[in-house]
Each structure stands twice: as C-alpha cells, then as structure tokens.
Amino acid sequence: MRDVYVTTAFRGAARLRKPLLAKQTEKELSLVSTPVTDIASAPAQVIRIASSARHRVRTLSIREDLLVLVRRGRKALIAPTGTLSVSKNEVVVLARGTQWDVLNDPADESCYEALALAFSDEPVRAVAAILPPVRDELSAARTMDLDGELSEVIERTALALEAATVSPLLQRHRVIELLLVLGERGVRLKPVEQISWAERIRRLIALRPEEDWRIERLAEVFHTSASTLRRRLAGSGFTLAGLVREVRLETALVLLQSTQRSINDIALHCGWESHSRFSAAFQARWGFAPSVMRQRLAQNGAHLERLA
Known part of the structure; x- marks a missing residue:
C-alpha cells in the first residue's frame, strides 16, 4: 500500500495552474462512458472510463472521495510532490478536495479501462461512526492491490448502483459494505463536518x-x-x-x-x-x-x- 501527500486546498479558478500546451505528445482527454447523476441523491456514483488513446487532464479537482479500479493500462496521478502510478489490477482511493494532473495510458493494452466510484458524504459519515477512530485518515491518495474479496465487493457495489431495480436502501448498504472493507484495510475516509x-x-x-x-x-x-x-x-x-x-x-x-x-x-x-x-x-x-x-x-x- 502506498501513500502520497499533496496540498489539498482548492482556491478557485483564478489560482489554477494553466495547462502546459507546448510539446505535448499525449492526447489530453478524459473519457467517461457512464452518464453522471446528481451525487447528492445517491450514496455513490459509478463512472466507467475507457480510452484507446493516451490522454491527460490537468488540475482535476476531486469533489467527492473517489475509488478507481484500473482494469487495463495504467494511471498516473501527478502532484507537485511527485507522481503516484496505478497499474492494472490496482485500486487507488483519492481524498475529496485534492487536485491532480491525471494521465491515463493504455500502455501495452489495446485500451485503458477503469471503474470509478465517487462516494457521497452520508455513507462516509455512517462508516466513520461505526469504526474506531484513527489518526491516519486518508488525506491525499492511497493505492491497494486488488484481491478476490476487494474485487467482488467493488463489482457488487457498482452493479447495485447501476441497477434500476435495486432499492436506495440496498444501494446504501452496498456502499457502506465497501467502505467498511476499505476501512478494515486501513483506508479511512474523512467525513465532511461542515460544508464551506x-x-x-x-x-x-x-x-x-x-x-x-x-x-x-x-x-x-x-x-x-x-x-x-x-x-x-x-x-x-x-x-x-x-x-x-x-x-x-x-x-x-x-x-x-x-x-x-x-x-x-x-x-x-x-x-x-x-x-x-x-x-x-x-x-x-x-x-x-x-x-x-x-x-x-x-x-x-x-x-x-x-x-x-
């Protein structure tokens, strides 16, 4: 498991770094295939990403705590303090409020594919109330190897969120189950105590x-x-x-x-x-x-x- 630490303050468009357009070789694109709904009305949001071209997005702000499972290719998260690489069959969890340059690369695969889950604050608060307090809550990003248990709970959660026949109560249960699995593996998300x-x-x-x-x-x-x-x-x-x-x-x-x-x-x-x-x-x-x-x-x- 690897950690990376970055400055988490997001201070608006006026202070964002401008994209460096000179001598860029990668395609700077973010390709999301799943329609996005209002995350405030759901315990989490599913985002499926696929691209046959190397692409990059600069100064991407993470609005909700985000889990990304890389299925094919590799992802690089670039911050002033360094680069965090996420390979095939690895999971990365990103803390809300952080900001990254993101590079998705098919590498030796025919395309880059990833599954992402963006968590709303309500289930994060619910899990924080269940698990004992810790000092090292997630502040930036952390990677994890994908094993059978983690793969199963991620897939089950995504399918429940995407299925029109699954009740909101069961969807919330699936999300909390996933957050508990992450918490027991040392990845604790911080609830938002007060919205700024x-x-x-x-x-x-x-x-x-x-x-x-x-x-x-x-x-x-x-x-x-x-x-x-x-x-x-x-x-x-x-x-x-x-x-x-x-x-x-x-x-x-x-x-x-x-x-x-x-x-x-x-x-x-x-x-x-x-x-x-x-x-x-x-x-x-x-x-x-x-x-x-x-x-x-x-x-x-x-x-x-x-x-x-």
Whole structure:
C-alpha cells in the first residue's frame, strides 16, 4: 500500500495552474462512458472510463472521495510532490478536495479501462461512526492491490448502483459494505463536518450553471447580506466569478463525456452564448478543445464496439 501527500486546498479558478500546451505528445482527454447523476441523491456514483488513446487532464479537482479500479493500462496521478502510478489490477482511493494532473495510458493494452466510484458524504459519515477512530485518515491518495474479496465487493457495489431495480436502501448498504472493507484495510475516509460557504455556493450554481449568478441573488437564497457573503468568500480565498467559471467548465466536461448533446447546446447550458468563447475557455482550462474530445469519444466508442 502506498501513500502520497499533496496540498489539498482548492482556491478557485483564478489560482489554477494553466495547462502546459507546448510539446505535448499525449492526447489530453478524459473519457467517461457512464452518464453522471446528481451525487447528492445517491450514496455513490459509478463512472466507467475507457480510452484507446493516451490522454491527460490537468488540475482535476476531486469533489467527492473517489475509488478507481484500473482494469487495463495504467494511471498516473501527478502532484507537485511527485507522481503516484496505478497499474492494472490496482485500486487507488483519492481524498475529496485534492487536485491532480491525471494521465491515463493504455500502455501495452489495446485500451485503458477503469471503474470509478465517487462516494457521497452520508455513507462516509455512517462508516466513520461505526469504526474506531484513527489518526491516519486518508488525506491525499492511497493505492491497494486488488484481491478476490476487494474485487467482488467493488463489482457488487457498482452493479447495485447501476441497477434500476435495486432499492436506495440496498444501494446504501452496498456502499457502506465497501467502505467498511476499505476501512478494515486501513483506508479511512474523512467525513465532511461542515460544508464551506464556497462549497454551498458551488453546489447551488451546479444546479443551474446557465443562470446569471450575482452576489445579491445568492445572498437572498442564503438569507444573508451581499456584503457578508462577499466577506465569507474572500476569507476562503474564492471569488464568485471564479466559482461560477469553474463550475460551468466542470459541468461542460461531464456533459461532453457522458451525453450526446451538441457542443453548442452544452455551451448554452453552461452559460456561454458564444460557441467560440466557450471553446476557448474550455481549451484554456482543460488543455483540449471540445471538438477534439468529441472526436476521440467517437473513435473510442467504435473501438469498444469492435472489441465487443
């Protein structure tokens, strides 16, 4: 089992590192095949990733505690303090609030494949209340070898979450079972004791990213004054403009990967009236144009269809 430690503070779009576009050889893409639902309504979210090309996403923020099982190829998690490599048949657990450059590589395989589970806070809190307290809760990332027991509980959890016939109660039970298995193996996730003001605002914006979000409107929603809300944001190191922009670009990334909506429709949904301005902002943030991602997704889908 290996640990890596990184700075976990996320301070908004204004402080993110810009992507290094010069002399890049890898395709900078993140290919997610499973439509994303509102994680607040489920104990966890299933994300299935597949790519026939080497791809990279820069400054990816982990919003929920995340487990990733690499089935084929290898993953690299790059931080200022070093690189954590995750090989085939290894599991990595990433703590919420961390930020990474992520490189997915088919390596010697025909494609890269991974299964990811993003855990909501409720089951994390439930498990924290059951297990005895420890000092070394997960603060960044930890890798584990995949054995029969861990593989079985991950698969069972993913299938339960994806099945329309499985009740929410049983889905929660499966997620808690997986978290208990992780906890008994030394991987303890930290529950969120209190949601920060920045996170409250981010979640509200995510519900309607196309809206014209102003501080006065948000203050009304949260039953406070605009000046008070502005001070709270400033004290956290965020600006409203930075939060709105980051949420819109993250939403656009997910919609491009998980839906068939047109790029223009996604741009409008995420608050851009100009297709060209959306494409420029998307490329500046993620390091590749929306059209490039769509082309690679189409190629990857055809590749997986041939494999089937």
